[in-house]
Amino acid sequence: MTDSVRRATETPDEPQPYAELGMKTDEYERVRTILGRRPTSSELAIYSVMWSEHCSYKSSKVHLRQFGSKAPESEALLVGMGENAGVVDIGDGWAATFKIESHNHPSYVEPHQGAATGVGGIVRDIMSMGARPVAVMDALRFGPLDAPDTRRVLPGVVEGVGSYGNCLGLPNIGGETSFDPCYIGNPLVNALCVGLLRKDQIKLATAPGPGNKVVLFGASTGPDGIGGASVLASATFEDESHAKRPAVQVGDPFMEKLLIECCLELFEADVVVGIQDLGAAGVSCATTELAAKGTGGMRVDLGLVPLRDPSLRPEEILMSESQERMMAVVTPEDIDAFMAICARWDVPATVIGEVTDTGRLVMTWKGEVIVDIPPGTAADDGPVYERPFHEPAGQAALNADDAGRLARPDDLRATLLTLLGSPNLASKEWVTSQYDRYVRGNTVLATPADAGVLRIGEVMPGAEETDRGIALATDGNGRYARLDPYAGAQLALAEAYRNVAVTGARPLAVTNCLNFGSPEDPEVMWQFAEAVRGLADACKTLGVPVTGGNVSFYNQTGSTPIHPTPVVGVLGVLDDVRKRVRHGFTAPELKVVLLGDTRAEFGGSEWAHVVHGHLGGLPPAVDLDAERALAAVLVEAAGRGLVEGSHDVSDGGLAIALTEACLARGVGATVHLPGDDAFVDLFSESTGRVLLAVRPESYDALADLCARREVPYYCIGATGGSALTVEGVLEVPVDELRAVHAGTIPAIFAS
Template sequence: MALDSVKRAQETPEERQPYAELGMKDDEYQRVREILGRRPTGSELAIYSVMWSEHCSYKSSKVHLRQFGTKAPESEALLVGMGENAGVVDVGDGWAATFKIESHNHPSYVEPHQGAATGVGGIVRDIMSMGARPVAVMDSLRFGGADQPDTRRVLPGVVEGISHYGNCLGLPNIGGEVVFDPCYIGNPLVNALCVGLLRKDQIKLATAPGPGNKVVLFGARTGADGIGGASVLASATFEDESQAKRPAVQVGDPFMEKLLIECCLELYQADVVVGIQDLGAAGVSCATTELAAKGTGGMRVDLNLVPLRDPSLRPEEILMSESQERMMAVVTPDDIPAFMAICDKWDVPATVIGEVTDSGRLVMTWDGEVIVDIPPGTAADEGPVYERPFHEPAGQAALNADGPERLPRPADLRETLLTLLGSPNLGSKEWVTSQYDRYVRGNTVLAQPADAGMLRISEAMPGAEETTRGIALATDGNGRYARLDPYSGAQLALSEAYRNVAVTGAKPLAVTNCLNFGSPEDPEVMWQFSEAVRGLADACRTLGVPVTGGNVSFYNQTGSTAINPTPVIGVLGVIDDVARRVRSGFPEAGLRVLLLGETREEFGGSEWAHVVHGHLGGLPPQVNLEAERALAAVLAEAAARGLLEGSHDLSDGGLAIALAEACLSRGVGCTVTLPGEDAFTDLFSESAARALVCVRPDAFDAFAELCVRHEVPCSGLGLTGGDALVVEGVLDVPVAELREAHTSALPRVFG
């Protein structure tokens, strides 16, 4: 095959090129020709096709995502916002935390183990590229019905992939979700989050300044695995008949990534890195174009110097390969010897493949011929921007009118509690989480099944100065709520993650998100997306927590059937003293049990309607962001003053599930009296802005005064103690029976 050089492209302007096969539209291809003043070479076409893909360019979502900037609340904590590999926030005492969540949905369906494993590896490298040590991971997982053959094929492999990669890296998995719903059959959601720590004056950015500085590719060699993987798989409709066209899923090597982590940290410590970028989706194409575009504007690269696992790879394949465990750094010539010595110490291959220029062009050569000569910003930052048409789904009004009011109320609330507690969504996830190491490195303060994960800072960083501070993290989402009302559904996802951080005693600081939706070419899906983004931006402004970055995942559908719109929200918070953290549940007998917040008759999208009746309709619970903010303030101050002995948020399944889980946390029962006249509503409503807490009798007055001051409703329910959950006049269930129902849900299905 003749080498397609720039010179040859100029001489053969009419040569047909496979742009459609690479996912480019006719007008996009024509625009590339206009930018270059000629047809692109095969290598240039490879770069533009992956960089302008939906996954990399956000071409259908940009016009909506801008709201996260225009509506952003003022935040003294925000150090790095959207536009970099991950957001960074100031967590005090000179420390900063960087965190981000991203999707690896389609690869995890094609090859569950490697798809999920490389999802973890990719998000970890995003955190590394900010100059941080990764300290923990979380994952938000959604599958079809638990009893579906598709789920039984995909879930074990996904869990095994996450466990294998994270455990090999020595990173604790401190939280997340496992959700089952028929809408995810054939299209599971695998959203991975990583958090890292660094000194706030040592942030690294993806930039290539300084003509003459060297471009170094280091880490694993480049192979044929994952050519166009994430960038292509996540940028087109996902259909069974497309199996033959699916690119290979990336193959991960966590042991190389562990070496890469330690190598990067020593490079940062030695101050020999000017700019750095991880190689994830779009591989070398992405790293070179983004670094050059954010730097002096130019770069020259010799692709023959890229270390290969497969020497038969063509330049186009090298550019599109998404082989894992690779990084690209910009290094001054004087620092190259020190840089290489550190890489050699950690047995990490490193090669100078080019240098920074001020030409304003990204130039690449192969066998001495120029095969790429483009303005890098046109690939990295100036891709197409679509204002897709959108309108409310045709059946939306009918869906909202078909509320749960028509469903028969249960006669036996005891049976209802046990049914819900033993359902896949509300049952114990220990079958999954026991495969993860939650306490490796010894810095985990709270982990699953706690409402949020928490880490101490000082011990998480070797050689760090002593501090009592910690960070807390939670992820949440509810596709049923968002299907009923995407605006409110996104706000409810944020509210729950915000509340889950707050019940630990931490103060919520910042947000990351992974927005999982169907095809952007469907106007009904785009309406869902636009409403969810608008809702999330409005809620972040009200709660005072900025969006620091995240991920949009489109084309989550099989054929023409889209998943429920599923915005997954991650919230990071900080606590001044981890010794003051509040554990979930009832720790001992003799404590007063209190319900915070207001309960209304709200069952639209509820677990009761879903599990008992298979119903989805009506409206989700009302959003009250001011109430969420007040509740969080009460919980943070109460924790700092040592007034709380235990706390638990109320969400899926309502008060009944919260009481049951509080009893199960340490085997301590309780006897309570419901505050309202309708026991069913009191127990199973999913009203937001509520929490269950327990306090010592001698701390009650101080806590009650705190609630009054913040205008948070506080209802006394009863006392902890005994070996059963007793709701006076309604139900009496031994803790042992609760535990049997709760722990048998997933083993009953997966063995």
């Protein structure tokens, strides 16, 4: 039989379907230059998925480098960008690994499986670092709540996120669900996972050691998801392209659960040299990346890959994104022990090749050589584009359309209730009740708290000696970023950072999922460049490094992009989880204290959006030094036991923060406003503000702490009673607030 590589050399002019696989002509010609011939069909499959936008970051690399060049010094950072997930030292010999990624387009095509496999994929990223996954979060965005598109997509996405995480026994401890017309036809489904491991047991995606065995283990390979995430996320999303879309991956959470426990035993037995999950680009990604980061070569018999469909061609095997699969590098002396552990967990495992030092990735199929490439050219040396970018044509006019010109209401009570029942501010209990927040019993705080908090003492064997905990929060605001992408990214970071600090946790590190339209649109590319620059600058100022994340481009329908939506996740640590601060007003007869100053800032606000359907002006100004000082106050106050309850002030302003604090435990409050403009005090979205509930005997100590850190503070009232009363302005019974808050989403979806 003539092998494919020889035939490719002998038939240089044979047409190949590179365009159908998403490759540009110049990219295809570059592959020919690298190989000195045309690629085989299997090689073309590898390069097409590995050089896709989703896998190669070819349009974003030049900007993402700022996360490294501007990174603050961090003693906690153990593994940064470039691996499957970042790892940070959380003390007592323990480390946390976390990451957020997108599964946007697959979730539109098939909401349940798209969202479910998004969770499964991010969980495997955490597994591949040597960690036990311990919790998940989700950041979801849809079109208007009552739109037919949302009615179709949202229930399936929520069901997919919930069912996969619940089956794995992973608590879903927080996230976001929001609505905006810009997401019609292009929902955002961003999933985050966090895991724990001993800091001396980190695993990396590398294939060192010629002669070491390459093992594929987990589920078998099928036709589902062929080119799925890598292709779906790398092209403009248009209605007429439905017929060309590959199948969405299909998840099996029960196999993934076995895979988790199997991997943990393999790690404990120390029989894994290197490991990589099979996500986007499947076998193509795992083999090229492992080989490129190891001793440079690998030989694989593709015919040994276990198949669910024996009719699959080699190209399809290489591009399949079937779920619940991992690839490991194992020494020959450990292979029997590795296989025995897999068998004990009923996880199929097959040796499909071995590591070499040839500098080549060679694959065979039925005795025929079908791939012979330098693996680094696929994994690391893809095209890098410096896309042209410029400010959108209407940006100046948008920013000049200040929300301050909008008519202010006379009835502030009615305005509060209108906002409280609006989709973005209404209770998300219909969503989060489908997630198990407390499975395993280690959840300390979860939705609707500002951040999720987990104790680590009972999560991992041998960790019982520590009272340490971790906190996680995500945030993003597409309207803010549309008005100013530089500031919008910083505002997302600032709120997630503040939400972690509100619990008493010390913020340590950042992950991000950057959701944007087409990078081929110079106006979108300007938004992206500005957002990355803003986030990198803010991380440096706050002292929290970016550990990794995801870029999701082509989020648009036709020529209409979504709002630029950088979603930022922040991880923090609590030295003693018993000292975490609970959410909201926890008891009567506590002083209500507002930290931070309020200004008349309504650009991109919920009030402007809900009441006037307006987007214009500038978003709230962000003061990163003030955010850092505020976080220091919150962490120290929690450690000293000065605070009984807390809640950050953000979307909807002080009025919504007070309401949510009352609803947390049904405790009312009577407050007076610190300024002379009730509307501004109640509905401005100025940043750097937090509500605290403080025992009277602790107030002076808190005041001294705020003064020392130069954080403005105002005692504005006290908790108690059965209503929220703003003196001289409004009074609403807590029961009425709860009814308005709880009814919006069930009215659409409960049936």
